[in-house]
Amino acid sequence: MVGCSEVVGGVLVLWAESGLWIEGEEEWEWGEGVNWCARSLPDGPAGFASGCNQFRYRHQIPSPYSQRSTPEELETALETALEEGYRHIDTAYVYQNEDAIGRVLSRWLSAGKVTRDELFIVTKLPPVGNRPEGVSKYLGRSLKSLGLDYVDLYLVHVPYGFKEKDEELTPTAEDGSVLLDNDTDHAAIWKAMEEEVTKGRTKAIGLSNFNEKQIERVLKGAVLPPANLQVELHIYFQQRRLVEFCKKHDITVCAYSPLGSRGTAGLLSSKELPDLMDNPVVKEIAERLSRTPAQVLLRHTVQRGIAVIPKSTNKDRIRQNFKVLDFTLSDEDVSKLDALDQGPVGRIVDFSFFKGETAAAYLLNKERDKENSEVVWINNGKLTGLIVRY
Ligand code: A2P
Secondary structure, eight states: OOSEEEEETTEEEEEETTEEEEOOTTTTTTTTGGGHHHHHOTTSOOOOOOTTOEEEOOBSSOSTTBOSOOHHHHHHHHHHHHHHTOOEEEOOGGGTOHHHHHHHHHHHHHTTSSOGGGOEEEEEEOGGGOSHHHHHHHHHHHHHHHTOSOEEEEEEOOSSEEOOOTTOSSOBOTTSOBOEETTOOHHHHHHHHHHHHHHTSEEEEEEESOOHHHHHHHHHHOSSOOOEEEEEOBTTBOOHHHHHHHHHTTOEEEEESTTOOGGGBTTTBSSOOOOGGGOHHHHHHHHHHTOOHHHHHHHHHHHTTOEEOOBOOOHHHHHHHHOOSSOOOOHHHHHHHHTTOOGGGGOOOOOTTSOSTTOHHHHHHHHHHOTTOSEEETTTTSSOOEEEOO
16 A cells, blocks of 8 residues: 555554555654544544645635646646655645546546545635535535545634625625624534534544634534644744644644745745745755755654645655655754744744735734734634734
8 A cells, every 4th residue: 555544553654655654652642643533433444644645736826725737737746646655635625626636536536546545635614614504515515526425534724704705715895805704603613514524524524724722612612623733834833832732632733834835925925935945954954864855844844743735736846745754854853953943933824815904814813923912702702703903
């Protein structure tokens, strides 16, 4: 088996081209945490493509959610990724590429090149669907586009909700500001997410871009706790505190933008993006180990027990990014890389692409990044949208 994984006795076992690869319990000390598939799926196999077995796939039209590739380029890239052994495919309703992914999956499944249980397909509830009835509606649409009966993991993409307006992904008022839905209720949404596991339309459920407070509120009323949290995480923004929090609550973590998302310059962030691969520490380690800077960056995160989803449409780089299981960073190198963490300042995806003073993610960032922010919860602490006093 290539690029698939199992949880055996609390240890995550990855199967890669190079053969069986096992991370010892010491590194995966939150072994129970990676057992989330088993927990969410009492009868099912524990299949989690961790480490490098991921392939992130984005939309072709420039938008907050996209990088610039045509559907054809994306299909070709996904073919390459699957050939290389990637089995975890991360997508989202808002990326608007589920159709293209569905076409590739259909080809691979019908040709018998891969079986459904070898794949780990992740998609996400869009902000316009962030209400209980939206879960069934938008998961249904995603499944239809992907041509699947179920996904392996369904994530609430963001903690804030937008009002529905026609079919707009980011509904805006005339002045261009986002139509934030201030009645967003995380607890109610989570109940609807749990129902989808019961219905068998997703094997597991999780969150993305949620902060500690927001996760805690979901956990409070959850029958099925979130299995996974997907957040921005890389060498300059290592999310130490949030990762510790997730470990404590048995929530696995998946890192988006693990290479710093340089391709999204001007799209996902308002600031000048740093080139993580050009960092002298990263470069020195890469040269000494005869690896590429990207491999060093990915390996550093993988070695923390965090899944990575590097995005690439380039054949060589897709290949390169998959080969991070056959080397280990020494404690000394890990310490050097750990020291590059800039904390919240290192955040790239600042959500400033949403216009308006009450842009949800802007508020979200303020809340996430400031210990005692002025962000307040509407309705006196009920799980709702956010408002800020600045
Ligand atoms: P490309 O698609 O041309 O390979 P992230 O996953 O952090 O969002 O980063 C994605 C960006 O990094 C894309 O611009 C991608 O470009 C580039 N990239 C992906 N893999 C590598 C690599 N191994 N070396 C250099 N750049 C890479």
